[in-house]
Amino acid sequence: MCSLKENISHVTLNADTLISKINDRDIRIIDVRSRKDYSQHHIHNSVNLPLLELLSNDSPGHLIKLIQSMGISDDTHVVVYDNTFGALASRLVWNLLYVGHNNVSLLDITYDNWKLLGYDIDSKNVNFGTKIHTLNINNNILSTAEYLEKKINDDNTVIIDNRERLNFLEQHIPGAINIPYKIFASPNKILKPTNELEKIFESRYVDHDAEIITYCGSSGTLSGLAYNALKSIGFENVKLYTHSFKEWKQLQKTIAKQDDANYWDLSAE
Amino acid sequence: MNNKLNLNDLSIRNNWAKTEEADHFSKMLKLYRQNELDPDSFRRFRLQHGAYGTRMTDNYAMVRIKIPAGEIHPEQLIKIAQLSDSFSIGSAHISTRQNIQLHWVVLEDVPEIMLELAKVGLTTREACGNTIRNIMCGPLSGVCANEMFDSTPYALATAKFLLRNPLNQNLPRKFKFNFTCCEKHGMGKIVDVGLVPVINESTECTQYGFKIFLGGGLGNKSYVGHQLEEFTPIEDLLHTSIAVIKIFDRLGNRKNLARNRMRYLVNELGWDEFKNLVLKERTISRVTQSATLSLEIDNNQNLNSIAETFQRVDLDLMMYERWLKTNTIKQKQTNYYSVFVTLEAGDITSNQLRKLAKICATFSKERTMRNGFSQDIVIRWVHLNHLKILYSKLLSVGLANPGALTLASPVGCSGTTSCNLALTNSHRLAKEIQRKLLSLKIDQDDDLKDSTIKISGCPNSCGQHEIATIGFYGGGGRSGKDMYPVYQMSLGGRHDNYARLGTNCIRIPAKNVINTILKIISIFKQDRKPHDTLKSWLDKIVNSRSDTSVRSINDIKKLLLPLTIVPSKNENSDFYSDYGSNDNYHTRTGKGECAA
Numbered sequence: 064m065c066s067l068k069e070n071i072s073h074v075t076l077n078a079d080t081l082i083s084k085i086n087d088r089d090i091r092i093i094d095v096r097s098r099k100d101y102s103q104h105h106i107h108n109s110v111n112l113p114l115l116e117l118l119s120n121d122s123p124g125h126l127i128k129l130i131q132s133m134g135i136s137d138d139t140h141v142v143v144y145d146n147t148f149g150a151l152a153s154r155l156v157w158n159l160l161y162v163g164h165n166n167v168s169l170l171d172i173t174y175d176n177w178k179l180l181g182y183d184i185d186s187k188n189v190n191f192g193t194k195i196h197t198l199n200i201n202n203n204i205l206s207t208a209e210y211l212e213k214k215i216n217d218d219n220t221v222i223i224d225n226r227e228r229l230n231f232l233e234q235h236i237p238g239a240i241n242i243p244y245k246i247f248a249s250p251n252k253i254l255k256p257t258n259e260l261e262k263i264f265e266s267r268y269v270d271h272d273a274e275i276i277t278y279c280g281s282s283g284t285l286s287g288l289a290y291n292a293l294k295s296i297g298f299e300n301v302k303l304y305t306h307s308f309k310e311w312k313q314l315q316k317t318i319a320k321q322d323d324a325n326y327w328d329l330s331a332e
Numbered sequence: 333m334n335n336k337l338n339l340n341d342l343s344i345r346n347n348w349a350k351t352e353e354a355d356h357f358s359k360m361l362k363l364y365r366q367n368e369l370d371p372d373s374f375r376r377f378r379l380q381h382g383a384y385g386t387r388m389t390d391n392y393a394m395v396r397i398k399i400p401a402g403e404i405h406p407e408q409l410i411k412i413a414q415l416s417d418s419f420s421i422g423s424a425h426i427s428t429r430q431n432i433q434l435h436w437v438v439l440e441d442v443p444e445i446m447l448e449l450a451k452v453g454l455t456t457r458e459a460c461g462n463t464i465r466n467i468m469c470g471p472l473s474g475v476c477a478n479e480m481f482d483s484t485p486y487a488l489a490t491a492k493f494l495l496r497n498p499l500n501q502n503l504p505r506k507f508k509f510n511f512t513c514c515e516k517h518g519m520g521k522i523v524d525v526g527l528v529p530v531i532n533e534s535t536e537c538t539q540y541g542f543k544i545f546l547g548g549g550l551g552n553k554s555y556v557g558h559q560l561e562e563f564t565p566i567e568d569l570l571h572t573s574i575a576v577i578k579i580f581d582r583l584g585n586r587k588n589l590a591r592n593r594m595r596y597l598v599n600e601l602g603w604d605e606f607k608n609l610v611l612k613e614r615t616i617s618r619v620t621q622s623a624t625l626s627l628e629i630d631n632n633q634n635l636n637s638i639a640e641t642f643q644r645v646d647l648d649l650m651m652y653e654r655w656l657k658t659n660t661i662k663q664k665q666t667n668y669y670s671v672f673v674t675l676e677a678g679d680i681t682s683n684q685l686r687k688l689a690k691i692c693a694t695f696s697k698e699r700t701m702r703n704g705f706s707q708d709i710v711i712r713w714v715h716l717n718h719l720k721i722l723y724s725k726l727l728s729v730g731l732a733n734p735g736a737l738t739l740a741s742p743v744g745c746s747g748t749t750s751c752n753l754a755l756t757n758s759h760r761l762a763k764e765i766q767r768k769l770l771s772l773k774i775d776q777d778d779d780l781k782d783s784t785i786k787i788s789g790c791p792n793s794c795g796q797h798e799i800a801t802i803g804f805y806g807g808g809g810r811s812g813k814d815m816y817p818v819y820q821m822s823l824g825g826r827h828d829n830y831a832r833l834g835t836n837c838i839r840i841p842a843k844n845v846i847n848t849i850l851k852i853i854s855i856f857k858q859d860r861k862p863h864d865t866l867k868s869w870l871d872k873i874v875n876s877r878s879d880t881s882v883r884s885i886n887d888i889k890k891l892l893l894p895l896t897i898v899p900s901k902n903e904n905s906d907f908y909s910d911y912g913s914n915d916n917y918h919t920r921t922g923k924g925e926c927a928a
């Protein structure tokens with residue numbers, strides 16, 4: 064078990080640090096973009112695990128098989144990146160934590176930024192052989208619809224909806240508060256500095272000892288980013304409702320909304 | 333060419349912000365949440381700091397960012413884009429009074445927004461509440477071919493003098509200043525204090541000064557302002573302003589919320605009495621304050637050099653010409669144009685804000701933008717040779733709609749999208765009208781060009797309907813037990829030197845408003861004399877000077893009667909829901925916050 068402090072600093076990995084370790088055999092860089100994007104060019108020494116493919120079958124056994132084939136063992140330090148704003152990478156990070164791989168970080172910048180900064184890229188495929196990885200499911204970080212439903216009226220649980228404001232106003236899980244995912248980014252990094260992230264939750268009276276459940280539209284990516292943001296400032300009891308609002312609606316669970324206002328008509332989209 | 337945008341490297345002329353206010357706000361909010369500050373006191377405080385309440389909820393606010401004199405820098409626009417993504421709805425709203433508004437903001441996020449705004453010199457202080465609101469200045473000031481001189485420096489100096497000034501912290505009611513470029517481009521006579529720059533050459537020396545109009549304004553009851561005196565020299569600008577504010581502060585009605593704007597005071601005292609009081613007070617101000625007070629006038633305008641681009645642009649020439657005709661104005665400076673960017677009811681996405689900032693930094697020689705008076709943004713100092721490429725850039729972000737300076741760009745207040753007092757969705761209606769008129773190419777019709785459409789969602793006048801050629805305000809109609817949204821229409825209002833409030837005409841169900849506008853246009857087309865424009869034709873009618881067969885508003889009314897009929901719910905249930913909603917219409921309002 065590593066100490067809390069180590070865990071916190073682990074959530075993101077600084078691009079400079081990654082460069083210094085980029086040829087290290089104990090580090091595995093995963094690119095979650097599509098196969099096509101990856102094949103054009105990617106961070107030197109990275110392997111490809113398109114998130115969309117993973118989401119179509121995210122059973123723990125399948126993921127373990129995949130990472131074993133990438134030469135990832137229990138001790139390998141995995142670093143994940145994407146080219147959105149960290150949300151896709153965040154979801155894989157969560158999945159790895161879920162199957163028991165704790166040694167994982169988000170690259171703190173997007174691939175575009177990496178390129179812009181002139182860091183190492185190429186189009187070579189790399190093979191790291193196969194390794195053995197144990198499967199050790201961490202159910203503490205997963206929320207199902209049933210679980211969430213029980214927590215709606217629990218004073219010690221904060222449900223956070225990370226979709227954009229208008230979607231939230233229109234419908235959301237009763238009792239949820241809205242923190243749109245775009246709050247978390249700073250101009251250059253996928254996450255703001257920790258003191259600024261702290262402020263976001265503090266101003267909404269979210270306590271460190273609360274249990275937190277994050278969700279978003281459908282696949283737990285935006286809320287995956289929130290999950291990692293919370294972890295990066297030391298929140299310990301955070302769960303991701305992976306199937307998020309899409310499933311919630313399908314299950315015909317109760318929905319809350321902001322009534323009597325035509326807020327959508329303020330949008331210029 | 334300085335087209336780089338860097339938020340850390342600001343050379344902004346005026347810093348309006350005060351960082352401490354963010355902290356203070358967050359402390360007051362905590363006290364309020366802990367029940368240690370009563371709701372009324374908190375409300376007053378919140379309004380003083382630019383945070384309005386939002387429709388049917390206590391958890392959200394509308395943050396109104398002041399843009400003094402309408403002058404906004406690209407970096408500021410980018411900051412607003414960021415804030416709208418993080419804390420609002422991903423779009424921002426450009427208001428009719430040169431504010432930029434962020435809607436549906438979590439109240440708890442307001443201090444953070446204030447802090448971020450301070451980084452680019454912007455403030456929300458005194459944007460709402462019983463204070464002197466944003467000081468406006470004509471979007472063409474400095475470039476208008478009709479103006480005598482540029483009033484922008486005076487507007488900015490006045491804003492600087494009044495912001496956070498003790499004079500202005502607890503007035504009987506809100507108070508508005510408008511500086512203009514010339515009388516034609518207007519807005520001088522429908523405001524508490526309106527100022528038109530003039531040069532007086534009748535005396536031996538050339539004297540700069542203003543025509544000052546007092547006591548105008550729109551609202552439940554509207555008035556056109558009175559001219560204080562023939563000519564007010566610039567040396568007297570400050571003293572006159574102070575005198576008017578003091579008289580209003582002393583004598584304004586603090587008891588009756590509905591009658592506490594300065595125009596009522598002027599009306600109650602009578603103009604002559606009011607004028608004498610102001611002149612007397614000004615003499616006192618001259619004697620007692622002249623040594624200590626003066627306006628800081630900054631007459632330096634920074635003009636950058638813009639590199640010539642010879643980039644070839646492929647574009648639809650017809651569309652370009654159409655846009656050029658309806659969205660640009662030739663400046664008094666040879667070869668330079670001011671470009672009006674068409675928005676829909678003032679809404680703009682964060683992405684568009686970012687692109688606009690870049691476009692301005694690249695093509696505007698003054699490297700700033702102005703907020704217009706009609707929920708639009710103006711990029712000025714664009715060289716003739718750059719118009720095409722600028723158009724193509726606007727086109728690529730969906731901002732190249734034609735019609736900005738025509739009938740086809742209606743103004744709509746926020747209505748039921750966010751306002752507590754709203755009865756109808758005036759905001760969406762404005763967008764629907766715009767889409768319809770553009771699809772009919774109404775923007776191309778020279779006879780309709782100088783007319784305007786403005787819509788308010790209730791009898792208050794945030795949408796400025798009374799000064800529109802065709803104005804509407806919303807209400808609820810009833811047919812048996814069913815309710816439907818309806819608009820009261822007024823005709824013939826104008827805001828220029830012949831400022832006049834529109835004459836009430838008829839009540840039209842919301843779903844017939846567009847047809848009514850089209851019908852009015854067709855009545856006009858049939859009835860007009862060759863030289864008439866819609867505006868001049870209506871002018872004659874409302875002033876009983878008609879020389880055609882339509883002689884009065886009543887005649888128009890008769891022709892429109894069929895459009896007032898509401899089909900039964902079975903025949904057409906669409907009439908019973910408002911734009912933007914499929915639900916049955918019903919009126920619901922919350923507590924107003926002096927939105928009038």
Ligand code: SF4
Nearest residue numbers: 745751754789790794
């Ligand atoms: S008070 Fe009335 S006019 Fe003003 S914004 Fe609200 S609905 Fe529109």
